[in-house]
Amino acid sequence: xxxxxxxxxxxxxxxxxxxxxxxVYETRDTTYYLFWYKQPPSGELVFLIRRNSFDEQNEISxxxxxxxxxxxxxxxxxxxxxQVVDSAVYFCALSEARESNAGNMLTFGxxxxxxxxx
Amino acid sequence: EAQVTxxxxxxxxxxxKKLTVxxxxxxxxxxxxxxxxxxGLGLRQIYYSMNVEVTDKGxxxxxxxxxxxxxxxxxxxxxxxxxxQTSLYFCASSLYNTLNQPQHFGDGTRLSIL
Numbered sequence: 001x002x003x004x005x006x007x008x009x010x011x012x013x014x015x016x017x018x019x020x021x022x023x024v025y026e027t028r029d030t031t032y033y034l035f036w037y038k039q040p041p042s043g044e045l046v047f048l049i050r051r052n053s054f055d056e057q058n059e060i061s062x063x064x065x066x067x068x069x070x071x072x073x074x075x076x077x078x079x080x081x082x083q084v085v086d087s088a089v090y091f092c093a094l095s096e097a098r099e100s101n102a103g104n105m106l107t108f109g110x111x112x113x114x115x116x117x118x
Numbered sequence: 119e120a121q122v123t124x125x126x127x128x129x130x131x132x133x134x135k136k137l138t139v140x141x142x143x144x145x146x147x148x149x150x151x152x153x154x155x156x157x158g159l160g161l162r163q164i165y166y167s168m169n170v171e172v173t174d175k176g177x178x179x180x181x182x183x184x185x186x187x188x189x190x191x192x193x194x195x196x197x198x199x200x201x202x203q204t205s206l207y208f209c210a211s212s213l214y215n216t217l218n219q220p221q222h223f224g225d226g227t228r229l230s231i232l
Binding site (some may be wrong): 004006009031032033035043044045047050052091093095096097102103104105106108109110111 | 220
C-alpha cells in the first residue's frame with residue numbers, strides 16, 4: 001500500500017469553482033508532519049503548507065484552506081474560487097522517521113494535476 | 119538569494135555515456151537529497167546526505183552514485199545511464215534532517231536517455 005495516496009490523478013474545473021484535492025496517508029508514528037507542494041507548468045516545486053500531527057486545526061490562507069483529520073488519516077486541500085493561475089500539479093507529502101532510525105524521510109503522493117479553465 | 123542550483127536543466131544523451139548532474143546550495147544546509155519524478159509516482163528519493171561525507175541510499179538508488187565532499191555540493195552521477203533513468207530530477211536541501219523542515223528544491227533537471 002502506498003504511504004501517501006492522492007486518488008485524483010487529474011481534475012478539471014472552470015474558473016471560480018471550488019475544488020478539493022484529497023490526500024490520504026499511512027504511518028505507524030504518532031509524531032509526523034504533512035506537507036503540500038505546488039508544481040506549476042514551469043516545473044519548480046513550491047512549498048505551500050506544513051502541518052504537524054498534533055495540530056488538527058484547519059488552516060486558511062487566502063483562497064487556500066487545509067483540512068487535517070487524524071481519524072481518517074487525511075489532509076485535504078481546498079482552493080476556493082479557483083483561478084487559471086492555480087493550474088499545476090499538487091503534491092501531498094508525509095515526513096516521518098525512517099524504520100532504520102537513520103533520520104527522517106519525506107514520502108510524496110503521486111500528485112494531482114489541476115487544470116482550471118477560463 | 120537563497121537557492122538550490124542544478125545543472126544542467128535539460129540533457130539528452132545516449133545509453134552508457136557517463137553523466138553528472140551538479141547540485142549546489144548557498145544556505146549552509148546540512149541535509150541534501152536527490153529525487154526523481156515520474157508520472158503517477160510522485161517524487162521518489164534516490165540518495166540523501168545528512169552531512170559532509172555521510173550519504174545513504176533512498177528508495178530508488180540503483181544505477182546512481184553521489185558524493186558529498188563539501189557541504190554545499192551534492193552531485194548525482196549516472197555511471198552508465200539507461201533509458202529507464204529518463205526522468206525529471208530534483209535536488210533538495212534543508213538545514214537539518216528534522217521532521218518539520220520543508221525542503222528547498224532546485225528547479226529540476228530533465229534527463230532523456232536514448
